[in-house]
Amino acid sequence: MSTVLEFFLGGEPQRVEGVEPTTTLLDYLRDDRALTGTKEGCNEGDCGACTVLLGQYDPLGEAVTYRAVNACITLLPAVHRFWVVTVEDLSNGLDSLHPVQEAMVRRHGSQCGFCTPGFVMSLAAMHLDNAPADQAESYIAGNLCRCTGYGPILEAAKDSVAAPKDPAFAAKEHQAVAWFRSLSIDTGLFYDVAQATYDAPVGLKALLQARKDNPEAVLVAGTTELGLWLNKDLQDFPKLISTTRVPEMTAVAFQPDGTLVIGGGATYEQAWPLLRQVIPEGQDWFERFASKQIRQQATIGGNIVNASPIGDGPPVFLALNASVELASVSGTRVLPLSEFFVGYKTTALAADEILTAIHVPPRENDQLFAALKVSKRKDQDISAVMAVFSWRLSEGCFRDVRIAFGGMSATPMLAAFTNAVLEGAPVTEETAQQALASLDDDFSPIDDLRATAWYRMTVSQNLLQQALAEAVETAAEAAA
Helix, strand or coil: CECCEEEEECCEEEEECCCCCCCEHHHHHHHHCCCCCCCCCCCCCCCCCCEEEEEEEECCCCEEEEEEEEHHHCEHHHHCCCEEECHHHCCCCCCCCCHHHHHHHHCCCCCCCCCHHHHHHHHHHHHHCCCCHHHHHHHHCCCCCCCCCCHHHHHHHHHHCCCCCCHHHHHHHHHHHHHHHHCCCCCCEEEEECCEEEEECCCHHHHHHHHHHCCCCEEECCCCCHHHHHHCCCCCCCEEEECCCCHHHHCEEECCCCCEEEECCCEHHHHHHHHHHHCHHHHHHHHHHCCHHHHCCCEHHHHHHHCCCCCCHHHHHHHCCCEEEEEECCEEEEEEHHHCEEECCEECCCCCCEEEEEEECCCCCCEEEEEEEECCCCCCCCCCEEEEEEEEEECCEEEEEEEEEECCCCCCEECHHHHHHHCCCECCHHHHHHHHHHHHHHCCCCCCCCCCHHHHHHHHHHHHHHHHHHHHHHHHHHHC
């Protein structure tokens, strides 16, 4: 087991000791290495000025895969055994600009320049992914610009997307690959500085044992939430246990019976290719869930365990009738997600347990589904209301009704009274009106900075009314 942080940076292998485990990658790059191309903007993962790439070697494909992340909320130990690619790595200086940088210059994609390195890194990720030009907005949705405007930046994306890999970058990638191949088998990381620890086992048994031995430790995965607690609340976390190096925790696969099992440490981006097969109607929800940087760090398990009443993920999984697998050294239990949330930011997870997987049952062929997010901005914004509708229309009646909301109560919740009104009832306007009235029995939303209670209830009723009107129309057409 390694007790030293090892990663590749600036063309050289790095071995780091003595740096506190809660040091962010952004602070390390700027303060310890003077790599100031990576900027500090919001310091909470919203603006994208600190975007860097993490390269990981795939020995089977013999290639490096890249993901853009926010350095401000990425802990330094999380980059153990990764290639950290900063804007300084893209080229060899002004005389050999990377195709993305050259396109940004040609298209006048910068004014003050503060946000520019982050945009360049996001577009570099797009370039390395060989993504089509029409995905540019998705790649830069997590990068905010206050002065240039996005038109020139999108034009730069179109100009550079088909360019060949930059020779200077390719040479650095070759050096990184040689380093990856020199690494010994990963036996885990236990990083200890002045009694502050970051424990990242590579086996599930070891992870569960670490949890039992340190129930007071904080479990971390993508740290998209913990990063805020560090940077904004200035909280201390002397003991951290990471779930992301355990293969079982990041696996995503269909079982023979059609159940989709998503590891508790799998990110939204990792899970989406298979989850999309269950809910192809959820593409808009997925893209608006957060920026690509966040989706490539945030885990579904972490989103559920955090139990935020305004999280965009839990209502979707509630409507899909998902359950959660909770494991400890004593054994495993499976709990319906609807029973997991027991109060504001409180769950049924025991002190020695870890959420190891989310189980999504097979979807019926005639099951209708819609996930609708209402927020002040389209991208990069927290929901005022998250509404998810799931039901079947069978023989003129509602069946298997599961309506869930976020932002309407202290926890993500199924609309129990409304679901009961609809279940088995005829698909008629009269039933729809009864269901709309029952929302008042299900929820008593609050006023806060994002929305008033009146607004939340009105929006929820409007969304439900629209969904029910479509159901009534569909049923009428089927009966004609």
